[in-house]
Amino acid sequence: xxxxxxxxxxxxxxxxxxxxxxxxxxxxxxxxxxxxxxxxxxxxxxxxxxxxxxxxxxxxxxxxxxxxxxxxxxxxxxxxxxxxxxxxxxxxxxxxxxxxxxxxxxxxxxxxxxxxxxxxxxxxxxxxxxxxxxxxxxxxxxxxxxxxxxxxxxxxxxxxxxxxxxxxxxxxxxxxxxxxxxxxxxxxxxxxxxxxxxxxxxxxxxxxxxxxxxxxxxxxxxxxxxxxxxxxxxxxxxxxxxxxxxxxxxxxxxxxxxxxxxxxxxxxxxxxxxxxxxxxxxxxxxxxxxxxxxxxxxxxxxxxxxxxxxxxxxxxxxxxxxxxxxxxxxxxxxxxxxxxxxxxxxxxxxxxxxxxxxxxxxxxxxxxxxxxxxxxxxxxxxxxxxxxxxxxxxxxxxxxxxxxxxxxxxxxxxxxxxxxxxxxxxxxxxxxxxxxxxxxxxxxxxxxxxxxxxxxxxxxxxxxxxxxxxxxxxxxxxxxxxxxxxxxxxxxxxxxxxxxxxxx
Amino acid sequence: xxxxxxxxxxxxxxxxxxxxxxxxxxxxxxxxxxxxxxxxxxxxxxxxxxxxxxxxxxxxxxxxxxxxxxxxxxxxxxxxxxxxxxxxxxxxxxxxxxxxxxxxxxxxxxxxxxxxxxxxxxxxxxxxxxxxxxxxxxxxxxxxxxxxxxxxxxxxxxxxxxxxxxxxxxxxxxxxxxxxxxxxxxxxxxxxxxxxxxxxxxxxxxxxxxxxxxxxxxxxxxxxxxxxxxxxxxxxxxxxxxxxxxxxxxxxxxxxxxxxxxxxxxxxxxxxxxxxxxxxxxxxxxxxxxxxxxxxxxxxxxxxxxxxxxxxxxxxxxxxxxxxxxxxxxxxxxxxxxxxxxxxxxxxxxxxxxxxxxx
Numbered sequence: 001x002x003x004x005x006x007x008x009x010x011x012x013x014x015x016x017x018x019x020x021x022x023x024x025x026x027x028x029x030x031x032x033x034x035x036x037x038x039x040x041x042x043x044x045x046x047x048x049x050x051x052x053x054x055x056x057x058x059x060x061x062x063x064x065x066x067x068x069x070x071x072x073x074x075x076x077x078x079x080x081x082x083x084x085x086x087x088x089x090x091x092x093x094x095x096x097x098x099x100x101x102x103x104x105x106x107x108x109x110x111x112x113x114x115x116x117x118x119x120x121x122x123x124x125x126x127x128x129x130x131x132x133x134x135x136x137x138x139x140x141x142x143x144x145x146x147x148x149x150x151x152x153x154x155x156x157x158x159x160x161x162x163x164x165x166x167x168x169x170x171x172x173x174x175x176x177x178x179x180x181x182x183x184x185x186x187x188x189x190x191x192x193x194x195x196x197x198x199x200x201x202x203x204x205x206x207x208x209x210x211x212x213x214x215x216x217x218x219x220x221x222x223x224x225x226x227x228x229x230x231x232x233x234x235x236x237x238x239x240x241x242x243x244x245x246x247x248x249x250x251x252x253x254x255x256x257x258x259x260x261x262x263x264x265x266x267x268x269x270x271x272x273x274x275x276x277x278x279x280x281x282x283x284x285x286x287x288x289x290x291x292x293x294x295x296x297x298x299x300x301x302x303x304x305x306x307x308x309x310x311x312x313x314x315x316x317x318x319x320x321x322x323x324x325x326x327x328x329x330x331x332x333x334x335x336x337x338x339x340x341x342x343x344x345x346x347x348x349x350x351x352x353x354x355x356x357x358x359x360x361x362x363x364x365x366x367x368x369x370x371x372x373x374x375x376x377x378x379x380x381x382x383x384x385x386x387x388x389x390x391x392x393x394x395x396x397x398x399x400x401x402x403x404x405x406x407x408x409x410x411x412x413x414x415x416x417x418x419x420x421x422x423x424x425x426x427x428x429x430x431x432x433x434x435x436x437x438x439x440x441x442x443x444x445x446x447x448x449x450x451x452x453x454x455x456x457x458x459x460x461x462x463x464x465x466x467x468x469x470x471x472x473x474x475x476x477x478x479x480x481x482x483x484x485x486x487x488x489x490x491x492x493x494x495x496x497x498x499x500x501x502x503x504x
Numbered sequence: 505x506x507x508x509x510x511x512x513x514x515x516x517x518x519x520x521x522x523x524x525x526x527x528x529x530x531x532x533x534x535x536x537x538x539x540x541x542x543x544x545x546x547x548x549x550x551x552x553x554x555x556x557x558x559x560x561x562x563x564x565x566x567x568x569x570x571x572x573x574x575x576x577x578x579x580x581x582x583x584x585x586x587x588x589x590x591x592x593x594x595x596x597x598x599x600x601x602x603x604x605x606x607x608x609x610x611x612x613x614x615x616x617x618x619x620x621x622x623x624x625x626x627x628x629x630x631x632x633x634x635x636x637x638x639x640x641x642x643x644x645x646x647x648x649x650x651x652x653x654x655x656x657x658x659x660x661x662x663x664x665x666x667x668x669x670x671x672x673x674x675x676x677x678x679x680x681x682x683x684x685x686x687x688x689x690x691x692x693x694x695x696x697x698x699x700x701x702x703x704x705x706x707x708x709x710x711x712x713x714x715x716x717x718x719x720x721x722x723x724x725x726x727x728x729x730x731x732x733x734x735x736x737x738x739x740x741x742x743x744x745x746x747x748x749x750x751x752x753x754x755x756x757x758x759x760x761x762x763x764x765x766x767x768x769x770x771x772x773x774x775x776x777x778x779x780x781x782x783x784x785x786x787x788x789x790x791x792x793x794x795x796x797x798x799x800x801x802x803x804x805x806x807x808x809x810x811x812x813x814x815x816x817x818x819x820x821x822x823x824x825x826x827x828x829x830x831x832x833x834x835x836x837x838x839x840x841x842x843x844x845x846x847x848x849x850x851x852x853x854x855x856x857x858x859x860x861x862x863x
Binding site: 306308327346347348351352374 | 749
């Protein structure tokens with residue numbers, strides 16, 4: 001491109017950071033050039049987050065120096081960083097749930113700005129960059145995807161010269177990704193450099209000009225993602241060869257495991273989605289993928305399936321039993337298992353240790369002795385088994401769930417559910433924010449239990465994931481579910497039409 | 505201006521030191537207070553914390569008294585701690601304590617002078633039910649209409665105090681009492697008397713029950729699935745729902761469990777150390793137990809020690825009243841300081857303070 005003249009916008013030299021005995025960043029040097037989209041690639045725990053936290057002023061390096069716009073740069077706080085022109089969009093949202101989207105943008109501002117003026121510029125930003133958000137919605141009522149859009153707007157409103165994005169596409173659909181990429185490319189062409197963290201190798205190839213690969217806290221090298229295949233890049237990242245899970249071999253057509261019929265289910269909150277006209281069935285050894293944009297009823301459908309929301313207008317038949325009025329525990333007892341999207345605070349609890357987290361889903365009172373006393377030896381054994389089988393990186397069963405990285409916690413949650421040997425496993429966003437190798441492992445584990453006869457409902461906004469391992473796919477649009485089709489028969493342009501709601 | 509910033513690493517050692525630190529600081533600041541009240545601070549502090557245990561003159565009386573005063577505190581605090589773990593805030597244990605005493609005493613006195621071995625256990629059961637029923641009011645309103653349980657349970661304390669006055673002056677007044685307020689003395693009614701179990705000490709069944717309850721609650725919280733469910737609800741209602749628990753049932757259980765224990769403490773007290781229902785029957789155990797629960801870090805073993813320390817301030821406080829003429833209110837200030845320092849210490853353990861310059 002035209003960036004042959006290498007004018008450096010941001011540079012860090014020999015950054016070191018230790019936490020206790022762990023060297024999170026080991027002599028890291030990178031160079032981000034003006035108007036470039038620079039990928040930071042690495043597995044969970046490779047040190048990316050530590051590095052960007054240092055750049056954003058959340059952490060101070062033990063040693064090393066940084067320059068920004070040719071001047072010494074050492075932010076003491078994110079506020080310093082923002083004042084100098086560095087913005088960041090976090091992977092874990094830092095939004096206030098009881099406030100509206102607009103109020104969140106307002107309180108995030110360092111400078112005083114009139115509400116009307118701000119409102120206008122927010123509308124302008126959200127329109128020109130395709131970041132649709134209902135500004136008067138409370139954050140608590142928004143889906144992960146919508147929350148992220150609020151975060152992105154909040155960062156962009158400060159007009160940063162360097163924008164750090166931590167896995168921004170993990171909850172977006174292909175359409176949203178494309179429009180986000182357009183946004184980012186537009187920003188880059190207007191002179192903003194972007195430091196882009198992602199595990200999704202394909203999008204890095206599409207989007208980024210340079211990729212710095214991190215492994216175990218150190219830089220492996222700098223690569224041109226446009227000249228490499230995603231697989232090559234992935235293998236550099238994990239330091240070993242990658243495998244691709246294959247979809248389950250054959251569904252057993254005669255054995256229907258679950259059928260769900262929903263005429264209409266109204267949401268609990270004003271901003272929720274009404275589920276309508278849902279008719280699905282899943283068979284033994286089959287993975288039914290449910291795709292769709294975030295906030296189109298995934299959360300609501302999951303709640304109906306788990307039993308957290310019971311509704312008489314729903315008919316759920318499992319094997320030959322009507323189960324719509326059973327609570328989650330009763331459903332687990334007859335062979336269902338669930339892994340909801342939100343890892344901390346729903347599927348698992350950060351303040352509890354891993355043993356206690358195993359106890360959250362305890363079908364068949366496996367971890368209980370007589371009279372409800374907890375069987376700690378069984379619990380210990382089971383939890384250790386999950387950690388071992390799913391390669392969960394942790395200090396042990398008494399580690400708090402909050403001390404695990406996102407990917408490791410997700411492996412733990414999926415492992416916990418799969419270990420119960422369910423006949424039906426319903427999972428929402430199993431690999432969101434999870435590194436490539438862990439994601440492949442999680443997908444493989446799902447495929448494995450399908451191959452041993454379990455039925456799977458895989459709700460995911462990651463289209464690649466759905467197309468890779470599902471036997472059948474359907475899409476949620478505004479609470480409606482399309483008719484499930486064989487994955488092999490579906491064409492990419494059809495998916496676009498269905499997800500856009502054009503088929504209606 | 506100040507700004508509080510959450511600490512990334514909360515030191516577990518500091519967290520454990522909190523109760524010790526707050527006791528120490530209470531001694532210092534309390535000493536200063538005593539100085540200004542014209543009392544030798546060292547003598548006062550020694551009399552509160554040392555003499556009840558070690559002085560030859562006082563300890564034979566004081567040591568059993570510590571357990572007698574500690575028993576209701578420990579019983580009530582154990583019940584409260586379970587609710588606090590689930591984010592359910594019963595602040596009205598004082599009222600449930602009073603109602604437990606009134607229910608149990610009313611039952612026993614209605615049978616007076618009938619003697620039977622059944623009366624005592626039945627009276628205790630009815631006392632427990634009394635406390636339980638009183639806590640069901642906030643529980644029901646919370647579960648059915650999402651009414652804040654803090655306000656309802658607290659307000660009901662004042663209702664209970666009025667009922668106590670009504671009982672003392674009206675329906676429970678001793679017919680042979682020459683018109684003085686207060687019921688018959690239950691200690692003079694053999695079938696209903698919560699008599700001492702170790703002669704000459706005043707130690708009664710309630711003391712034994714408080715020790716057994718410490719073990720019971722330890723097992724419940726750390727070894728039983730119900731304790732886990734309560735902890736899960738307190739940490740994440742959403743995860744609790746996902747696990748398949750009904751939050752309303754757990755909330756109801758937490759409130760009624762704490763009410764029942766307060767009722768138990770009440771009936772034990774009225775049939776034992778207090779002896780009768782009277783206007784001044786309640787002395788604030790229900791409120792002090794909140795301090796005990798926090799000072800004990802919501803842990804049954806911790807609550808046991810916290811209850812003993814708090815009882816020490818009661819017993820030692822009484823000593824300072826008649827030996828040094830310290831006002832009773834000074835001891836209440838002293839106890840309040842304990843909670844204040846503990847909560848402040850916790851704040852600094854979990855947050856650091858940053859000075860913010862003016863804009």
